[in-house]
Amino acid sequence: MATFVDDAPNAKGLYGAALLFVRWSDGGDRPVGHLETEYLAWGTTPAEALAPVLALTLQEVKRHLDRCIDTAGAAGGEVRWP
Numbered sequence: 001m002a003t004f005v006d007d008a009p010n011a012k013g014l015y016g017a018a019l020l021f022v023r024w025s026d027g028g029d030r031p032v033g034h035l036e037t038e039y040l041a042w043g044t045t046p047a048e049a050l051a052p053v054l055a056l057t058l059q060e061v062k063r064h065l066d067r068c069i070d071t072a073g074a075a076g077g078e079v080r081w082p
Helices: 046-054 058-074
Strands: 002-005 015-024 031-036 041-043
Touching: 002 046, 015 046, 015 058, 031 058, 041 046
Parallel strands: none
Antiparallel strands: 002 015, 015 031, 015 041
């Protein structure tokens, strides 16, 4: 899991921050896919947008991952997560 924050602000002057979940090969030597949340927080600076995302509990992060998996599956994508 990693965090993501925009490199530049949007038209309203805000930066968005989200979570990125990487799926690794069975051998763990290379990424084979990923899922991303929608923007979870906004801020006037990258640090301000990222702070609430970094403060998420493990349970909250897991709920976001589960939601991403459900959404990808409903969209017809192949989702194979352990």
